[in-house]
Amino acid sequence: MRISTEHTTAEQAREDYIVVPNIKPVAGERQGTLVNDLVGTSTELPKELAEGSYVVRIPSAAAIPRHRFKVLQKFEGTVLEISGQECRALIRDLTSPGNVEEVTLSVEEISESDRSLAVPGGIFYWYIGYDDHIGGQRYRSSAIIFRRFPFWREKDLVNAKKKASSLIERLGWKREDTTHQR
């Protein structure tokens, strides 16, 4: 079996599979046999595995998606304030790095499942582009997606504080207001 950090192509997917004799099948106890006709281009679970064979497939290539989002412009934003139905944010252009501007967006633009993340300090990506469908239709589209990152842990905060202190010291600055320090 090849093992590398390369993405497996459809052709390799047909060739690269491993036989794991001690796997208890998920879908039953049926004894399986080695098969070598896995269809590499399918994203479906191989029939043999679903039925409890011992053959395990290494990644197959995904089928062509039904639509494709072609990004024309993308921004990274930081929420500054949520006020009623408005979200004030600072956005940084990732397409032409260097441009930073403040915008006000409607909260309606943010998906329901991301609204809990739309708080001051929340970071999001804003994509503007074409949504091309398999039938040939093209829609101009915009998507706001909030970053999901595990919460800061105590040791991360301690490390960040240490780095900040070291930087302040090197710059020769004096810390006068410590009321907001954790």
Add this chain to the structure above:
Amino acid sequence: MSQTLETDSASIIILGSFNPAIFHPIWFKTNGLIKPDEADSAKLEVTHPAISIFSVEWFRLQVEQEKFSVQTDDEAHFELLSDLTMGTFSLLEHNPVRALGMNRTMHFKVDSVEAWHAFGDKIAPKDVWHGIMKEPGLLSLTMQEPKGNFENHIRVKVEPSSKVKPGILIDVNNHFEIKDNDVQMMLSILKESWRDVLAKSRKIADYLIRRE
């Protein structure tokens, strides 16, 4: 030759030692790495101590005992793929990892079979083969450039596309060895390199595809 980018995927492959059974949509939801509705509608293919596979609308994840793979075909989620991986391994901070691969896989459609052959001839001249083969054709070509040292490299693979016909697959693998199984080092490389790696991979593909 005119060409159109038909599919554009990004993937992150990590080699190490994993416990596939924990990589379940519920685990990702509980840790705030995916949305609750994504977890609820995830297509779970298999969860087993030897392999786990599931997919949500924008990514597909497969974890074996020695390999973690996550892939998206949606350009609007390329950044999020890195966040998902960084979030995962920030939580699994003691999980040994030995290599990181950041990949971009692009399928270009070309306007004619003639142009498709011409591209193959340009990138892999057939003169040397004509002496021994009647109709030599390019099936796969891989070019490697060492990066920093010989353990890290960029590997570019060119093949006929299996998805679009006539089409060309250009796959760029950016491989980094991770010393001492250090997850923090892996996270740091991913955080600092992901955007640049994707941009450079696209640049390589654009450069090659425009050779005539």
